[in-house]
Structures are given as C-alpha cells and as structure tokens.
Amino acid sequence: MLKLYFAPGACSFVPHVALEIIKAETGAGFEPSLVKLHKGEQSTPEYLALNPNAQVPVLLVDGKPLTQIVAICDYLDRSAPQAGLLPADPWARAQAMSMLAWMNNTVHPTFTHIFRPEQFTSGDEGIAEQKRFNTARFAQLLERIQGHIAGAHPWLFGDRITFPDIYAVVFWRWGGIAGVDPAALPAYQAYVEQLAALPAFAAAIERERIPLHMYRKA
Numbered sequence: 001m002l003k004l005y006f007a008p009g010a011c012s013f014v015p016h017v018a019l020e021i022i023k024a025e026t027g028a029g030f031e032p033s034l035v036k037l038h039k040g041e042q043s044t045p046e047y048l049a050l051n052p053n054a055q056v057p058v059l060l061v062d063g064k065p066l067t068q069i070v071a072i073c074d075y076l077d078r079s080a081p082q083a084g085l086l087p088a089d090p091w092a093r094a095q096a097m098s099m100l101a102w103m104n105n106t107v108h109p110t111f112t113h114i115f116r117p118e119q120f121t122s123g124d125e126g127i128a129e130q131k132r133f134n135t136a137r138f139a140q141l142l143e144r145i146q147g148h149i150a151g152a153h154p155w156l157f158g159d160r161i162t163f164p165d166i167y168a169v170v171f172w173r174w175g176g177i178a179g180v181d182p183a184a185l186p187a188y189q190a191y192v193e194q195l196a197a198l199p200a201f202a203a204a205i206e207r208e209r210i211p212l213h214m215y216r217k218a
C-alpha cells in the first residue's frame with residue numbers, strides 16, 4: 001500500500017499527480033495525507049522519523065518511508081511502467097531523468113531561495129537582494145522550460161505525460177507567486193492549462209484546493 005504525504009501547491013504535486021495517473025492506468029489506489037507546513041507539521045517527531053529533512057513529499061511504501069522526488073519518481077515508474085511516467089527506451093528515459101534532476105536540483109532550489117530566504121541568508125538587506133537575484137534567475141529558468149515546451153509533441157517526452165511535465169506545472173504556479181509576469185510565457189501558459197484539464201491533474205488540484213494561476217500584478 002502506498003501513502004503520500006503532501007502539502008498543497010508544494011513539489012509533492014509531482015508524485016501526487018503521478019499516483020493519480022497510476023491509479024487510472026492500473027487501478028492501484030493510494031492514501032493521500034495532508035501535511036500542514038504552515039502549522040509546522042513537518043517538524044513533529046513523528047514526521048521527522050519519516051523524513052529528517054522536514055520536507056514533503058514522503059512516499060510510504062508498505063510502511064517504509066521513501067524521500068526525494070527523483071527517487072520517488074524512479075520507484076513509481078519501475079513499479080508501474082505501464083503508466084508511462086518515464087519513457088521505456090533507455091536513452092529517452094535517461095533524457096527525461098536528466099530534465100527531472102535539473103528541475104529538482106536547479107529550478108526548484110532557485111524558488112526556495114525566494115520563498116524561504118531565511119534558510120539561506122539573514123538580515124533585511126540580504127534577504128531582499130537574494131529574493132531579487134533569484135526572482136530574475138527563476139524567470140530565466142521558466143523561459144528555458146518554455147523553450148523545451150516549444151519542442152513538445154504534445155508533451156515534453158512524447159505522447160505520454162512524464163514527471164517533468166508535472167513538475168513544470170508546479171513551477172508555473174511558483175512563478176506566479178514569485179511575481180514573474182506570465183505575459184512573457186504564453187506557450188508555457190497554454191501548455192499548463194491543457195495539462196491541468198486532464199483528469200489526473202484535475203483530481204490532484206481539487207484535493208490540494210489550489211488555483212492554477214497565482215500571478216497578481218504588483
């Protein structure tokens with residue numbers, strides 16, 4: 001039995017949608033478990049025993065915790081390859097893993113520097129500068145993702161949804177939170193809107209109760 005610890009709008013959306021896709025493809029269900037980050041539920045002794053990093057996601061597999069999105073995605077794909085969440089061809093699979101790793105180790109932490117600046121620096125000036133620098137960098141990274149979308153047929157790695165497609169939706173929302181104007185990203189917006197309308201995305205969005213578009217003009 002699989003149990004997913006997730007927080008609304010967080011990176012845990014990636015395994016959340018993936019589990020919905022697997023459910024639709026194989027009939028295998030999962031238990032979603034909400035972690036209220038704003039209430040510090042990630043730092044309780046019980047949760048730290050699952051993930052000492054005090055982060056979502058955690059995937060509980062027959063009672064055993066698995067952490068880190070890249071590892072969780074690899075496990076889900078190997079457990080349910082028929083869901084097509086990574087391509088079957090070894091080279092195409094490696095390319096999708098490469099993009100997933102880049103998203104997890106570069107794009108994601110850039111936003112963390114904006115959203116949780118106090119984890120990386122201190123003082124009002126330091127925090128303001130770090131936010132400014134990383135917001136500009138995050139906007140560039142979203143443009144790079146839009147570049148990948150330009151070559152999508154219809155999705156990033158062909159006709160099946162893969163993990164990078166789902167992560168791209170997370171970053172779209174985060175771009176809005178960071179104040180990145182979506183006017184520069186029309187192809188990205190259209191792609192995200194198409195994905196969000198698919199049943200697995202719609203189910204996760206409804207469970208997490210999150211709006212797709214977060215941008216508010218300053």
Ligand SMILES: N[C@@H](CCC(=O)N[C@@H](CS)C(=O)NCC(=O)O)C(=O)O
Pocket residue numbers: 010011012037042054055056057067068069070104112116
């Ligand atoms: N490298 C980790 C990153 C996980 C991560 O950054 N999770 C964030 C949410 S997107 C979190 O739980 N943050 C806890 C907090 O903000 O207190 C992974 O791949 O699982």
